[in-house]
Amino acid sequence: MSSIADQIAGSSVAEAGARAGAAVTSAPAITLPAAGDRELRLDLFRGLALWLIFIDHLPNNILTWFTFRNYGFSDATEIFIFISGYTAAFVYGRAMLEAGFVVATARIMRRVWQIYVAHVFLFTIFLAEISYVATNFNNPLYSEEMGIMDFLKQPDVTIIQALLLRFRPVNMDVLPLYIVLMLFLPFILWLMKWRPDVTLALSAALYALTWQFDWYLSAYPNGTWFFNPFAWQLLFAFGAWCALGGAQRMSRILSSPITIGICFAYLLFAFFVTLTWHIPQLSFLMPKRLEQWMYPISKTDLDVLRFAHFLALAAITVRFLPRDWSGLKSPWLRPLILCGQHSLEIFCLGVFLAFAGHFVLAEISGGAGLHFLISVAGIVIMSGMAWVISWYKHSADKNAKKKGAVVNADMAGGG
Secondary structure, eight states: OOOHHHHHHHHHHHHHHHHHHHHHHHSOSOOOOOSOSOOHHHHHHHHHHHHHHHHHHSTTOGGGGGSGGGSSSOOHHHHHHHHHHHHHHHHHHHHHHHTOHHHHHHHHHHHHHHHHHHHHHHHHHHHHHHHHHHHHTTOTHHHHHTTOHHHHHOHHHHHHHHHTTOOOOTTOOHHHHHHHHHHTHHHHHHHHHHOHHHHHHHHHHHHHHHHHHTOOOBOSSSSBOSSOHHHHHHHHHHHHHIIIIIHHHTHHHHTOHHHHHHHHHHHHHHHHHHHHHHOGGGGGGSOHHHHHHHOSOOTTTTOHHHHHHHHHHHHHHHHHSOTTOGGGGOTTTHHHHHHHHTHHHHHHHHHHHHHHHHHHHHHSOOOHHHHHHHHHHHHHHHHHHHHHHHHHHHHHHHHHHHHHHHHHHHHHHHO
């Protein structure tokens, strides 16, 4: 027989267990890595994406044959958007857990404002650059090629539309997409805080509905956004899901030889398909039914073939490039990592340099040597700017710590 004391103790243990179970039930479903060193792989590949975007924006550039958009369905844009979603969730997801929805939303909106100001500043500089070149060299084709003819005809209306993100010259489509995706990040993180898998499923459902009902955002003066946010949100949300524990839960699947084999097979298939684009003599190898099913492979709506191609590349990268890879500390990769760590500034600089390179290539007839020189010069300038920004921030942080130490010493002495 049990005593009354044993019964009371037993009930206390049961109540404690129930409270612990309730705490586990109400705990957020997401997991965040412990704060520590930066994930240099993300910086590395975001920097690589910025370099590739710059090279791809140069018209008729021979070096574009060294970018992987010619050897598969996806390109650098997928890398940039995925890593943006990953890093945003990693940074602001912790704020969502520790400080709550309101504080995290305020911090995200502050970042959105920074990106928006950068976009407006880039828009202004870009228009001035194109207008100056078109006027001084008596070549209105620059205005037409860069898509600013409507601005020259109706500058007042066009500026308002640009502020509303509806008017964008050529090569300025990524930042508006990034702004819209970041605007919805608080709701994505709030949902993922409790049901990350359900949130990703809802994102996939929105993607499917976009294709089914042709949802899009209109652009000025006509047409639609080059990057449809209703479709590209899937890649952004997938990056956030991976950052908040999804990648860890998929680790067994990603390490499976079967998964890696499927990824390599798909990449090889995509390579042979793109090969038929560049070598028309090989087009007979493509079955007509397969062509009818595949084409067009839409970049605007993030075709599922593009998404799958990126997933295959990402899976292989994670499998064969570990986080502690010693090459990440190599000075040869330092320029890429620095560019990735200051992606907003370097992206804006890259757009400016791309048109400058376009102008040089159009005005000076040159061969592969000139193309190589312009591409390398642009990359060197981007890397140099990234180093200057990093040096400045490091110096500012160092001075702030010194001032804080002096203030603490004065307060201790005054006490």
